[in-house]
Amino acid sequence: MDLFPHLLSLDENLLPKDGVVNYLGPVIERAAADHFFQRLRTGIDWQPDEAVIMGRHIATRRHVAWYGDRPYAYTYSRVTKTALGWTEDLLALKAVVEECSGEHFNSCLLNLYHDGSEGMAWHSDGERDLKRHGTIASVSLGAERRFAFKHKRGPERLSLNLAHGSLLLMKGETQSHWLHRLPPTKTVSEPRINLTFRTIDRA
Numbered sequence: 419m420d421l422f423p424h425l426l427s428l429d430e431n432l433l434p435k436d437g438v439v440n441y442l443g444p445v446i447e448r449a450a451a452d453h454f455f456q457r458l459r460t461g462i463d464w465q466p467d468e469a470v471i472m473g474r475h476i477a478t479r480r481h482v483a484w485y486g487d488r489p490y491a492y493t494y495s496r497v498t499k500t501a502l503g504w505t506e507d508l509l510a511l512k513a514v515v516e517e518c519s520g521e522h523f524n525s526c527l528l529n530l531y532h533d534g535s536e537g538m539a540w541h542s543d544g545e546r547d548l549k550r551h552g553t554i555a556s557v558s559l560g561a562e563r564r565f566a567f568k569h570k571r572g573p574e575r576l577s578l579n580l581a582h583g584s585l586l587l588m589k590g591e592t593q594s595h596w597l598h599r600l601p602p603t604k605t606v607s608e609p610r611i612n613l614t615f616r617t618i619d620r621a
């Protein structure tokens with residue numbers, strides 16, 4: 419009998435090459451995940467994300483927030499944000515993620531997708547301020563959404579569903595060689611919150 423099936427996923431790399439992605443499935447039980455979703459929905463300082471398109475600042479419908487150990491300045495899609503101090507809920511989620519991954523994180527970017535019409539385009543999280551080859555730990559709460567990877571130079575593609583309360587780890591060289599995205603979908607009308615725990619590493 420397998421008492422800890424999700425722990426086995428740490429040995430299973432979803433990528434065929436050039437990086438490591440582990441999907442641990444739901445690591446937070448449903449009632450706790452529901453609780454965190456509700457608390458974060460109202461307790462986080464959500465702001466519309468901004469994009470700079472042809473030199474103009476455009477506010478997106480997707481909302482974002484940025485928290486960390488210190489007031490890190492973080493440049494993301496060419497907009498700089500200053501990290502707010504951890505909330506009790508974020509520290510509790512960080513503890514779960516650190517326990518499951520065996521790694522430590524000093525910051526977290528949160529995304530709020532109001533429904534399936536909002537997503538995130540192909541990108542990698544190789545920002546200058548992030549620790550090189552550091553793990554990114556992604557927690558999903560709320561509506562289940564598809565998440566996709568494609569290799570930057572080859573034909574390889576894969577995708578998976580991110581369940582309520584689940585944890586996905588992107589490790590090692592993943593950001594150097596793969597893009598990821600959250601495709602918009604007509605079939606989801608419920609909101610989703612995503613938390614990506616990261617390590618900011620700067621002089």
Ligand SMILES: O=C(O)CCC(=O)C(=O)O
Pocket residue numbers: 527529538543556565580598600612614
């Ligand atoms: O919402 C997600 O699952 C992914 C978010 C993401 O890729 C990011 O914030 O960099």
Ligand SMILES: [Fe+2]
Pocket residue numbers: 541542543598
């Ligand atoms: Fe990302």
